[in-house]
Amino acid sequence: MWRWTFVLYVSMTASAHVSRVVQLPQGPVRGYRDPGGDIFTFYGIPYAAAPTGVNKFKAPLPPPTWQETLEAIDKGIICPQADFAPIVPKEKLMQEDCLIANIFQPDTKKNNLPVFIIIHGGGFQIGYGNWLTGENLMRTKDMIVVTFNYRLGKHGFLCLGTKDIPGNAGMKDQVALLRWVKHNIAAFGGNPSDVTVGGYSSGGASTDLLVLSKSSRGLFHKAIPESGYGIGAFSVQPNPLKIAKTFAKRLNFTNTDDIYALENFYKSASLELLMMDAVVTEVDNSYFFSPCVENDVDDESFLIEDPISIIKSGSYEKVPMLVGFSNMEGLNRIDLFEKWKNGMNENFANYLPPDLIFKDKREKEEVAKVIKQFYFNDRPVSNDNILSYINYFSDIFFTTPILLSIKMHLENGHDQIYLYEYSFADKNVALIPHTNVRGAEHCAQSMAVFDGTGLIQPDESNITLEYKEVKRTMRELWSNFITTGKPVSEGSPFPSWPAVRANFTPYMSLGQTLELKSALLERRVRFWSDIYDKYYHTPVPPPKLRISYDEL
Template sequence: MFRRDWFLYICGYFMLVTCQTPSKTVTIDQGPVKGYRSPKGDVFVFYGIPYATAPTGTQKFRPPLPPPSWTDTLEAVENNIICPQNLGLRNVIGDFKMQEDCLIANVYVPDTEERNLPVVVYVHGGAYQFGYGADVSPINMVNSKKIVAVNFNYRVGAHGLLCLGTKNVPGNAGMKDQVALLRWVQNNIAQFGGNPNEVTISGCSAGGSSVDLLMLSKATKGLFNRVVPESGSNTASFSVQVDPIANAKMIANELNVSVDDFDGLENFYKTAPYEMLYKINVGEQKDTSTVFAPCIERDIGEEMFLDDHPVNILKSGEYPKYPMLYGITDMEGLYRVNNFDTWKDEMNENFAVFLPEDLQFENEEVKQEVAQKIKQFYFGEEPVSEANILQYVQYFTDVMFGVGAAKNVELQVEAGNNQIYLYEYAFVDDSVDYVPYTNIRGARHCSQGRAVWDANDESKLSEEFRNMKSVMRELWLNFITTG
């Protein structure tokens, strides 16, 4: 009798775990997929759906290939797949499955009978060097039952942004992944209850830069109709490589790889294991550049993501004018506060090395003259020191994020876009650390995104911050659903 009761208890336990978690099955172009209700909300989540196939081996820098298909139902539960990267760049610890074929989408669907819901596609940030789709959760937003949300992986670092202009390494592979994802959304999101004609693209930092670049690309025509670039713009100095070949050579040199000619350089990258390519930290450039970032492509007879500099495209006015929710935080420059104790002395010795990479000068003498004028504008006659760290923060706020956003909006308005909602996010509460050497707080890089998207345990947040999150979510939902 005891053994029978024990057996019934075990059977009941497994039925409870496997049968009482509500699921939803959807048939997309590739085959049926099954997602499950999230324990955090009234939302069904479909993790790890392949939206394209990343080429591997010596073809790993090529554009994405079509996705796989299947006949059996795909259990959409894998939420730990990430693309090759150096997770140590931001001390991420987790049970990740790092693989070259990493192009997966996660779809978040409210438990509602409503169809044709507006869709938001979120592009993750990470300086174009790291990150993954499921890193930012939209469950609270989707729990409003007003939208369907998608986030996804794209190739980052060398895999995604190495640009040699050759058949095997044409450039912008990661950006072409993003285009492939948007095309997948067009073909499949209706099956999840989303409206392919009401798609908003959103992202912060490199994600903000990405959606701002997607807006200008000829490859994205008809794939979305609203844009939310948070703390990133296509005119920022980190958004486009100035000299991709020089960057490729620099990384090879830092890896102690000797390459005699261009063919040798290409062959090194084609054959190098990804573990080797991510040994170098490329996120600490003093000139606010990004070593592996999007590039202006050479025409090799294939579809290009970017064929001219964003400033030239904006000035031409020959691009779709979308409604935009555009802004930065008040202290974006806190992004560089960890470098302060080292960089303050170097800024006093030679401020010119901290000028943005995309500034051009006739010669070094002119560059030094301009550098001194800029240094004086921010710091007066005083040396950079603990006493004026707020001016240090302001400088990097401007050169990394503020100037790019302001320039972009100015050019857009001149080109006829009258649908831009511009903001500065400055909310802080007592949980925010003071700026070092001060008793002042400020909103850090991408703080507005942290207000909109999910926190780990929102019950532990201050009442003030919870109220602010409600306000921000309402603002973002209004824009996503109405423009």
């Protein structure tokens, strides 16, 4: 018995150290075979360089080069962010020079493989490239998967509209990654003309904004925004200068009305100071530092029009899109229910999304009363209507922005959008408090498709057979879309899944079984459509300045 144990150990050890060298213009990189045996992994390849010091908010710089072979092993590098342990493990190496890509390459001699780029979520405040990965998705069909880091929080999304702090540094990192993939992925066997971009939560919002941005045009060919979209309340800052002033005051800087002094404060501040205060639980559900509409101060601008105007103009590449959300996205606010329910009864207006604007306090309170009536009737927010609480936060965060965006896309000529609602909740999922109901939480579909650590989702050896089957189905649908542009290919055993048309019809219900349905959340979307028609606050760029700080 010991002999076979020894042979098995030697075999596994040898397999773990099988390597492959890929020649890049930057220099050679060495990746290693994954313990699973059919994937090579290349971790920590610099795709750009993050500027430092007073330039830390600018667009990324070209990546470094090297002569010796780069050992592409996982060093745990992540971008600077607030301490959200255990979500962000302590063993990760947080550093300013954090713009790295991770390549997952199948063990095959095939070339021109489809490429899937995953953008991590975390509210634009936390996270890292390998938070969720796609090894099991790759095993469904031959493809290459790419994950990566981008700058976060104030470091990535402070937006003053000046030359040195123009805004959207984190989105410009994402564009730099796309350019790097275009120029380098063929060396790994990937097809630069068959690239799909996808992401979850803020990664989904990023994906949608990349579809709309001129700076990323032609760099990808399909998109999968999951539980996030570009016109959501947390996706684009309504007023970035106001937000920058608010946080400077929290960091004990008071001269906020002088834009140049404000700029100098942020440029001089250490990253440790900037990451001290990362708020993701404001009662109006804003995340503060997220993408912004920029002043067009240079050729590197990412977003110079608000997303709705871009969609309505039709001036963007209408790539095929696989779009949707889970049926109880609002579970992302369930931990705050006991804290917030009394506050919502005392002043519901405080909990309205930040992309609504009113002429005065009275009007805001009148609209808040209408909204509260729609969800809770004439009853207070309580344990008895906790599901209505979940529906409210589902709608203001995710479902309404996504569906209203799709409506506008359709009205402006986009006819290749595949819509879904994910509803599977495994029996191991906890019951919603005060109910006997389970629901699919925020990004539950992403958890079904991707791989992750036990901190993010259970190990797949410890899930039910039902969930394993759902995962198999979801990965097949996603891989079909990545490889063909359609989630259900011809000859598939799955039900036919046409692109969505008017009235959010058809859409695919993704649960224990697949079922094509019509009119997804039509009543709730119609209600919010009326609200937004009257009170929507178009995101504004920072005020334009005649001169920059450096020109004084």
